[in-house]
Structures are given as C-alpha cells and as structure tokens.
Amino acid sequence: MTRDEAHALDAADPLRGFRERFVLPEGVIYLDGNSLGVLPKAAATRQREVVEQEWGRSLIRSWNEHGWIEAPARIGAKIAPLIGARPGEVIVADSVSVNIFKLLTAAAAPSPERRVILSEAGNFHTDLHVASGAAELMGMELRVVERGELEAAIGPDTNLLLLTHVHYKAGFRFDMAALTARAGEAGARVVWDLSHSAGAVPLQLNRDGAELAVGCGYKYLNGGPGAPAFLYVAKHLQEQLIPALRGWMGHSAPFAFHDHYEPAPGVSRFLVGTPPMLSLLALESGIETFDGVDMDAVWTKSIALFDLFARLAEERCPALECISPREPDRRGSHISFRHPHAFELCQALIADGVIGDFRSPDVIRFGLTPLYLGFEDVLDAVERMAAILDTGSWREPRFAVRGKVT
Amino acid sequence: MTRDEAHALDAADPLRGFRERFVLPEGVIYLDGNSLGVLPKAAATRQREVVEQEWGRSLIRSWNEHGWIEAPARIGAKIAPLIGARPGEVIVADSVSVNIFKLLTAAAAPSPERRVILSEAGNFHTDLHVASGAAELMGMELRVVERGELEAAIGPDTNLLLLTHVHYKAGFRFDMAALTARAGEAGARVVWDLSHSAGAVPLQLNRDGAELAVGCGYKYLNGGPGAPAFLYVAKHLQEQLIPALRGWMGHSAPFAFHDHYEPAPGVSRFLVGTPPMLSLLALESGIETFDGVDMDAVWTKSIALFDLFARLAEERCPALECISPREPDRRGSHISFRHPHAFELCQALIADGVIGDFRSPDVIRFGLTPLYLGFEDVLDAVERMAAILDTGSWREPRFAVRGKVT
Numbered sequence: 001m002t003r004d005e006a007h008a009l010d011a012a013d014p015l016r017g018f019r020e021r022f023v024l025p026e027g028v029i030y031l032d033g034n035s036l037g038v039l040p041k042a043a044a045t046r047q048r049e050v051v052e053q054e055w056g057r058s059l060i061r062s063w064n065e066h067g068w069i070e071a072p073a074r075i076g077a078k079i080a081p082l083i084g085a086r087p088g089e090v091i092v093a094d095s096v097s098v099n100i101f102k103l104l105t106a107a108a109a110p111s112p113e114r115r116v117i118l119s120e121a122g123n124f125h126t127d128l129h130v131a132s133g134a135a136e137l138m139g140m141e142l143r144v145v146e147r148g149e150l151e152a153a154i155g156p157d158t159n160l161l162l163l164t165h166v167h168y169k170a171g172f173r174f175d176m177a178a179l180t181a182r183a184g185e186a187g188a189r190v191v192w193d194l195s196h197s198a199g200a201v202p203l204q205l206n207r208d209g210a211e212l213a214v215g216c217g218y219k220y221l222n223g224g225p226g227a228p229a230f231l232y233v234a235k236h237l238q239e240q241l242i243p244a245l246r247g248w249m250g251h252s253a254p255f256a257f258h259d260h261y262e263p264a265p266g267v268s269r270f271l272v273g274t275p276p277m278l279s280l281l282a283l284e285s286g287i288e289t290f291d292g293v294d295m296d297a298v299w300t301k302s303i304a305l306f307d308l309f310a311r312l313a314e315e316r317c318p319a320l321e322c323i324s325p326r327e328p329d330r331r332g333s334h335i336s337f338r339h340p341h342a343f344e345l346c347q348a349l350i351a352d353g354v355i356g357d358f359r360s361p362d363v364i365r366f367g368l369t370p371l372y373l374g375f376e377d378v379l380d381a382v383e384r385m386a387a388i389l390d391t392g393s394w395r396e397p398r399f400a401v402r403g404k405v406t
Numbered sequence: 407m408t409r410d411e412a413h414a415l416d417a418a419d420p421l422r423g424f425r426e427r428f429v430l431p432e433g434v435i436y437l438d439g440n441s442l443g444v445l446p447k448a449a450a451t452r453q454r455e456v457v458e459q460e461w462g463r464s465l466i467r468s469w470n471e472h473g474w475i476e477a478p479a480r481i482g483a484k485i486a487p488l489i490g491a492r493p494g495e496v497i498v499a500d501s502v503s504v505n506i507f508k509l510l511t512a513a514a515a516p517s518p519e520r521r522v523i524l525s526e527a528g529n530f531h532t533d534l535h536v537a538s539g540a541a542e543l544m545g546m547e548l549r550v551v552e553r554g555e556l557e558a559a560i561g562p563d564t565n566l567l568l569l570t571h572v573h574y575k576a577g578f579r580f581d582m583a584a585l586t587a588r589a590g591e592a593g594a595r596v597v598w599d600l601s602h603s604a605g606a607v608p609l610q611l612n613r614d615g616a617e618l619a620v621g622c623g624y625k626y627l628n629g630g631p632g633a634p635a636f637l638y639v640a641k642h643l644q645e646q647l648i649p650a651l652r653g654w655m656g657h658s659a660p661f662a663f664h665d666h667y668e669p670a671p672g673v674s675r676f677l678v679g680t681p682p683m684l685s686l687l688a689l690e691s692g693i694e695t696f697d698g699v700d701m702d703a704v705w706t707k708s709i710a711l712f713d714l715f716a717r718l719a720e721e722r723c724p725a726l727e728c729i730s731p732r733e734p735d736r737r738g739s740h741i742s743f744r745h746p747h748a749f750e751l752c753q754a755l756i757a758d759g760v761i762g763d764f765r766s767p768d769v770i771r772f773g774l775t776p777l778y779l780g781f782e783d784v785l786d787a788v789e790r791m792a793a794i795l796d797t798g799s800w801r802e803p804r805f806a807v808r809g810k811v812t
Contacts, residue, residue: 023462032466039462047457047684055631056429056445060438060761068631095679097653098504105543121665126654126679129667133650137511137543144665218680225461225474225683244539245651247503248532257766259527259550261535273501273532274624277631278453279682355466360663 001312001379009308009375014294015301021289022222022372029381031356034196034334034367037222043285050281071280072228072249072271078287079230082295083194083215084204089232091267092217092283093275096195096229097126098245099214102270103191103231104134104160105244107212114159114188116143120150124168127193131162147172151182158188165203166196166332169359171324173201173331177208184209195219198230199290200333200369202299211237220333220369221290223283228275233267247272289371301370302333309335309366309378316386323363336365347399348388354381407718407785415714415781420700421707427695428628428778435787437762440602440740440773443628449691456687477686478634478655478677484693485636488701489600489621490610495638497673498623498689499681502601502635503532504651505620508676509597509637510540510566511650513618520565520594522549526556530574533599537568553578557588564594571609572602572738575765577730579607579737583614590615601625604636605696606739606775608705617643626739626775627696629689634681639673653678695777707776708739715741715772715784722792729769742771753805754794760787 010016023039024030030038054062063069076090083090093099104117117131121144128144135142145153154161161183166173176192183190192213197203199220205213211234217227233241242263248254249271252262263269306328313320313335320337339345339362346358356366366381388394416422429445430436436444460468469475483493499505510523523537527550534550541548551559560567567589572579582598589596598619603609605626611619617640623633639647648669654660655677658668669675712734719726719741726743745751745768752764762772772787794800 023458025463025465028465030465036461036466038465039457044457044462047453051445051453051630051688052429052450055442056450057431059431059434059436059444060442060763061756062631094500094504095653095681097655097679098500098651101651123665124654125657125663125665125667128665129652129654129657130678132667133652137650224457225468226680226686228682229679244543245504245507246535246539247501248530248535249503251531251535255766257531259529259531259534261531261538272536273503273635274632275501276634276682276685278688279685280632282457282684350467357466360661 001308003376003379006376006379013301013374014297015370016374018289018293018371019374024372027353029354029377031354031366031368031373031381033369033372034200034219035357036218036225037220037286037369038372040222040285040289042288043224043282046285047278047282050278068277071277071284072275073268075280075284075287076230076267078284079198079221082203082290083198083232084206085232086206086235088266089235090230091270092228092230092280093271094229096193096214096216097130099229099231100127100130100162100191100193101134102243102245103212103214104131104162105138106241107189107191108138108140108159111159114157115140116157117141117160117162118143118145118150118153118158119162120144120164121146122169123164124193124195127162127164151179154183154186154188156186158183158186161188161190162193163190164193164195166201168196169363169365170336171196171332171334173329176210180209196332196334200298200302202295205232206234210234217283217286221283222286224279224286226279227283227286228280231267231270233270238266243270245272249273249275293371298370302368303328305368305370305373305375305378306335308375309368309382312379312382313337316382317389319389333369334365334367336363338362339364341394343402344394344399345388348394348396349385351399352384352388354384407714409782409785412782412785419707419780420703421776422780424695424699424777425780430778433759435760435783437760437772437774437787439775439778440606440625441763442624442631443626443692443775444778446628446691446695448694449630449688452691453684453688456684474683477683477690478681479674481686481690481693482636482673484690485604485627488609488696489604489638490612491638492612492641494672495641496636497676498634498636498686499677500635502599502620502622503536505635505637506533506536506568506597506599507540508649508651509618509620510537510568511544512647513595513597514544514546514565517565520563521546522563523547523566523568524549524551524556524559524564525568526550526570527552528575529570530599530601533568533570557585560589560592560594562592564589564592567594567596568599569596570599570601572607574602575769575771576742577602577738577740579735582616586615602738602740606704606708608701611638612640616640623689623692627689628692630685630692632685633689633692634686637673637676639676644672649676651678655679655681699777704776708774709734711774711776711779711781711784712741714781715774715788718785718788719743719791722788723795725795739775740771740773742769744768745770747800749808750800750805751794754800754802755791757805758790758794760790
C-alpha cells in the first residue's frame with residue numbers, strides 16, 4: 001500500500017463527504033471514536049443555541065417551546081433506524097449502566113427456579129457490577145462464564161443473559177439472532193449491550209428477535225462526553241414490563257403529581273428523572289451526523305479500514321499480535337493488538353498525534369469510524385506506530401508514567 | 407410600598423451585585439428559579455470552551471487534561487459548604503430520582519421486622535415512585551402518611567424515612583435535626599431530599615445529624631436544565647454502605663477492568679456510569695455563582711422578598727389565598743397561592759412576562775431567588791398579577807389551553 005493508493009481509496013470513498021460534518025483537530029489521527037466520538041460541527045452551533053437562547057432566554061418555557069420534554073423519545077426515534085428498531089421502541093435516558101439496571105430489574109421473571117443472571121467473564125466490567133447489584137437486590141445470582149461456555153451454560157436456572165454484542169477489548173461479536181433464540185428456547189431473555197456496536201456494525205434488532213437492549217451515546221453515535229444512553233424494549237414486551245427503577249418522567253401523567261405510580265405507555269416508562277438537557281441535545285446532533293448515511297456503506301468501509309490496518313500492521317509492526325477476529329461478521333469496528341508494553345506504546349503514539357486506547361493489561365485498541373476516518377489516516381497511523389516500535393522510542397521514561405486515567 | 411421604596415431596598419441590598427453574574431432576559435420577571443435557575447454568564451462562556459476546545463480539540467484526552475474524571479467529586483466538594491457538609495461527603499451524579507434509589511437500596515438495614523419505608527403523602531411524586539420501586543425490589547413496603555402523622559408513624563417497623571426538606575408545593579419545611587433525631591431513636595435512618603432547599607434555605611447537614619441526602623442541581627444551584635443531582639453521605643456511614651445500583655465509575659479501580667466489584671473509598675462509590683459531561687460542567691458554573699456569597703445573607707433576603715410578596719399580594723390580590731407558612735423557619739424560598747383558576751392565571755402572567763409555575767390542581771407558585779431577584783421585581787410581579795385579577799383578563803380563552811407541560 002503506497003500513499004498514492006491510500007489516497008485513491010479515500011478519493012473513491014462514497015462516505016468521504018461526511019467527514020465535513022466533523023471537527024477534526026489538526027495534526028491528530030483520531031482512532032478513539034469508539035471511546036469518545038469527535039465533535040460534530042452542528043453540535044457546536046446547536047449547543048450555543050441551547051445554552052444561550054433556550055436556557056438563557058426562553059428558560060423554563062423551553063420545555064414546551066423548544067421541545068425539551070419530547071427529546072428523550074424524539075432522539076430515541078432517530079436512533080431506532082440505526083439499530084433496526086421501530087421508533088416507539090427506543091428512548092434516550094441516563095447512562096448505559098443505569099439502563100442495564102432498569103432492564104434487568106424489570107425483566108427478571110419472578111421464579112424460584114430461575115435464579116441466575118448469566119454473563120461473560122471479562123465483559124465490560126460495569127455490566128458485571130450492575131448485574132451483581134441487581135442480582136443481590138432480587139435474591140438472584142450473577143453467574144459469569146467464559147465466552148466459549150456461554151451457550152452450554154444457558155439452562156433451566158437461567159433467568160436473564162446480559163451480553164455485550166461487541167466486546168470492548170478485542171472486538172469479538174456475538175451472533176445476536178442465534179443467542180437470542182437459544183436463550184428463548186430455554187425460557188430466558190437477553191439484555192444486549194450495544195455500546196460498541198451502535199453506529200458501527202450492522203444491527204437488526206427486530207429481525208434478530210432482540211427484546212431488550214441498551215447502548216452508548218458517546219462512542220460511534222458522536223453524542224459528546226458522557227452523552228445519555230439509549231434503551232430499547234421490543235414492542236410486544238413493553239406493556240408487560242414494570243420498571244423497578246422508576247420516576248416522574250416515566251409516569252403516565254408526570255404533571256398530575258399523583259402519589260401513585262402508573263407507568264407511561266410504551267418504552268417511555270423507562271424514563272426516570274429529569275434528563276441532562278445540554279448533554280441530551282448534543283447527542284441529538286451526534287445522531288444527526290448519520291442523516292442520509294447508508295449504514296451498509298459504513299460497515300463496508302469499516303471492513304476495508306480494518307483489513308488495511310491489519311495488513312499494514314502485520315507487515316510493518318511484527319511485534320504486535322492482532323487479537324481481533326479477522327472475519328467481519330465475528331467482530332466490531334475496532335482493531336486491537338497485544339504488546340507487552342502496550343501502555344507505553346499507546347502513550348508514545350498519543351505524543352505523536354495518534355490517539356488510541358490502552359486497555360489493561362497489555363492491549364492497544366484503535367477505533368475505526370468510517371464517517372470521519374480515511375485510508376490515508378490508517379496508513380499514517382501504522383507508519384508512525386512502526387517508527388515508534390522500530391526506534392524503541394516508546395522506552396522513553398515519560399511514556400511509562402502511570403497513575404492517570406487512560 | 408411605593409416604587410421608590412422598592413428601589414431603595416434594591417439599592418441597599420448587599421447581594422445586588424451578584425445579579426450581574428446572570429443573564430436576565432429583557433422584559434421578564436423570572437419567578438421560577440426554583441424550577442430552572444437562570445443562565446450564569448460564566449456558564450455560557452465555559453460551555454463554549456467545553457464543547458469547542460475540550461470535546462472538539464482535546465477529545466478523549468480531556469478526561470485527564472481538563473479534569474473531567476475528577477469533576478463529580480470536585481463539584482461535590484463545591485456544593486458541600488452550601489449545605490453544611492464536608493468536601494468528601496458530596497458527589498454529583500445522575501438525577502435526584504436515581505440518587506434516591508441508590509441511597510434507599512444501599513441504606514435499608516436488612517431486617518424482617520423493619521419492612522417500612524415511610525414518606526409523606528403528597529411528597530413530590532418522583533420520590534414516592536422511586537421509593538415504591540425500591541421497596542418492591544427489597545420485599546419492603548412504602549407507607550405514605552400525612553405530614554402531621556409522620557412523627558407518630560415512626561416505629562419499630564420503620565427502616566427508612568424519605569422526606570423532602572422543603573415541600574415543592576406550599577413550601578413547608580421539616581425540622582431536619584428534630585426528625586433525624588426522632589428517626590434515630592427509633593433505629594431508622596432518613597434520606598433527605600434537598601431539591602427545594604439547596605442554595606436557598608439554611609442547611610447544616612453535619613450539625614443537624616443528617617446522614618443521607620440528595621439534591622437538585624438545576625433549581626437554586628443554577629446548573630442548567632436537567633443538571634446532574636448531588637448525593638451526600640455522612641463520613642461515618644460511607645464505608646458501611648455498599649451501593650446496589652453500582653457501576654464502573656464507583657469502582658475502586660475503574661480502569662483496571664476487574665470483573666469483581668470493589669467499591670471506591672468514600673462517597674465516590676455512589677457514582678455509576680459515565681457522567682453527562684456537558685451538563686455536569688455547566689452545573690459547576692452554576693455552583694460558582696455562589697462564590698463569595700454569604701448564605702446567611704441569601705436567607706435574610708429571601709425572607710424579605712417573601713414578606714414583601716405576601717404583604718403586597720394580601721393588599722392587592724384578595725382573590726389569592728397564600729398557602730405557604732409565614733414563619734421563616736417553617737418554609738423554603740418560594741411562595742404559593744391557591745386560586746380556583748390558578749392555571750389560567752399562571753398562563754396570563756407568563757404572557758405578561760411574569761414567569762411562575764402552576765402546580766395541579768389549583769396552586770400558583772413563585773420562586774424567590776435572592777441572587778438575581780430584586781424587590782422592585784416583586785412589586786412589578788404583584789402589580790401585574792393584581793391587574794390580571796382586577797380586569798379578569800385571565801379569562802381569555804387562550805389562557806385555558808391545556809395539554810402542554812406547565
């Protein structure tokens with residue numbers, strides 16, 4: 001792959017124009033859009049308007065006049081087509097963690113025989129913490145098994161499965177349709193965590209029979225730091241589920257001030273408190289970066305970016321072991337490598353303008369975001385990484401300084 | 407009270423200068439700062455910086471470089487002195503509702519004899535919804551009694567009390583020290599909801615023996631629409647409480663990615679998911695509007711504003727019945743009136759630039775925010791209300807249109 005070839009691929013890329021929707025800092029190759037998506041230009045403009053006009057001038061009237069009150073459902077409806085859901089099946093609220101808690105505690109079927117919430121060892125840890133807390137409250141048990149043993153572990157004692165569709169570390173992807181069906185046969189339900197999937201890999205929740213899911217607003221959806229999360233409940237299940245974590249925004253009549261809780265119709269019952277409006281409306285601008293985008297084209301480009309990254313790294317960075325699956329339908333939209341000094345390598349890359357993520361203890365991870373990442377970016381990133389590895393510049397003491405979040 | 411007298415009171419007001427810290431829209435008398443505080447000028451500037459520089463340019467690096475990761479504890483430490491707490495006792499996270507849920511489920515003492523969470527009939531309804539859901543999960547019971555019967559209802563079956571310090575409707579205030587002590591004698595704990603207190607009425611949580619509390623960021627604290635809430639746990643209790651609603655941000659080592667949950671030391675264990683950073687940092691600007699403010703002076707001015715409002719309304723609006731307590735130590739910083747057509751009156755006032763709140767079924771409520779409200783504002787507001795009542799202009803059909811949030 002020469003630079004001219006990479007350049008030609010970018011020139012021929014049908015998604016190339018969407019790059020213009022984003023603020024891409026000079027001198028940076030950003031391979032961390034799966035951790036925090038970049039700023040959409042429209043979000044910057046919109047946030048000024050939200051703060052200075054809507055909060056500043058219209059004040060409390062904005063709940064009506066500027067559609068604040070409808071925002072959780074309105075933004076949910078914009079996410080729905082990106083994940084293969086219908087508009088009334090998605091709302092935006094709270095964090096991924098809190099939404100997992102809501103779904104687990106609402107969907108657990110009361111049954112003394114089905115005491116187990118099943119999840120994967122090494123799942124993103126917040127999922128396991130949430131599940132352990134929910135299980136304790138409900139007198140249930142969180143059982144964590146290795147990925148390869150999950151299917152066999154589904155049994156008559158399984159109440160719920162909590163599975164992350166694309167794994168945060170190496171990017172392994174579950175077969176949503178197969179596992180949902182397998183759980184269903186055993187009388188269990190699956191809560192899918194789509195944090196590393198939504199906005200990147202193909203998702204067809206309705207088609208694949210998914211009933212319950214949550215996902216992240218601040219990764220591929222470009223919603224801004226700590227953007228609220230989304231929550232999905234399939235239509236047929238919505239009226240059966242009564243949230244245990246419940247609040248006024250999910251009441252059927254929030255402004256009637258009734259002592260008695262009566263859940264709102266549909267998925268909106270999973271709203272709880274007043275949403276953080278600045279962050280919520282920034283998320284709306286993030287979702288809108290997908291307006292007019294063909295999600296199949298996104299995935300096709302992700303595959304091409306991955307393949308290029310993997311091939312170049314294999315050629316030029318032999319010290320790295322790629323731990324992500326090569327088959328597209330078995331993985332997400334990031335590529336991860338093992339290296340005994342992944343931490344230092346990551347720090348050296350950041351100092352050189354290539355931003356990826358270190359994941360403890362020995363993984364370096366790069367997010368591939370087709371809306372704003374080009375083929376030449378990948379070439380540049382791998383070349384800089386090869387130079388760091390060849391020269392051993394990652395050994396500089398400054399790159400070993402820990403104690404900060406990474 | 408003549409206009410000159412009101413003007414003189416404003417001129418002599420030691421807090422008058424703080425008004426300059428806020429954006430106050432032309433032509434509006436804003437009496438709803440207890441529902442959504444006005445925009446601090448510093449928040450507008452800061453939000454541009456957060457969006458355009460920190461998110462836009464520094465991207466993921468901002469978690470370290472711009473102190474995002476410390477924000478929940480840092481902002482909590484700024485709230486602490488406003489409520490009579492120590493810095494390590496307060497964090498900012500999630501919503502009031504979610505924080506109530508966290509505290510109820512963490513603090514419920516496991517005991518088959520103490521099955522009751524006790525609260526007030528007509529409490530702000532989200533509190534009751536949260537408590538009912540938490541009680542169901544824990545196999546407990548939410549018992550709701552009238553305010554006057556609360557003390558007598560505390561008994562050997564009481565596990566927790568959930569009390570709102572200042573009531574959202576008429577503004578009745580509980581005696582925090584007395585009720586906390588009374589609950590303690592009975593072996594129960596109190597979760598205090600400070601939503602209508604923090605930033606307005608005198609609070610001395612440590613002195614008054616309060617052990618558990620939550621409060622709202624977007625009312626008197628001026629944190630912006632739906633700003634994250636705060637959560638307080640007294641020092642001596644922190645290591646005893648294990649959150650049931652738990653997540654990675656409350657883990658002792660969030661970036662070690664351990665499957666096993668180990669709570670962070672101190673109150674930070676009550677963090678759950680990634681915080682909505684735009685809203686969170688706007689809240690910080692809101693809290694900073696209290697920098698250098700003498701909280702005793704705030705309360706002294708609140709009393710004076712209330713007394714003026716009550717006296718003028720009594721003189722000029724005989725159709726209104728004041729339902730807020732007159733004695734300062736029995737109330738909050740808002741004043742409420744009953745009128746059979748409170749809804750229409752509220753709408754007519756808003757059309758005339760005086761923004762208050764309708765509270766179903768027949769209450770109109772005005773927030774008194776000493777940092778940016780003046781005596782002449784109160785005079786103007788009551789005069790406009792008197793004119794609307796005298797002329798009956800509230801009867802115009804347009805003011806009766808419902809179906810929107812109010």
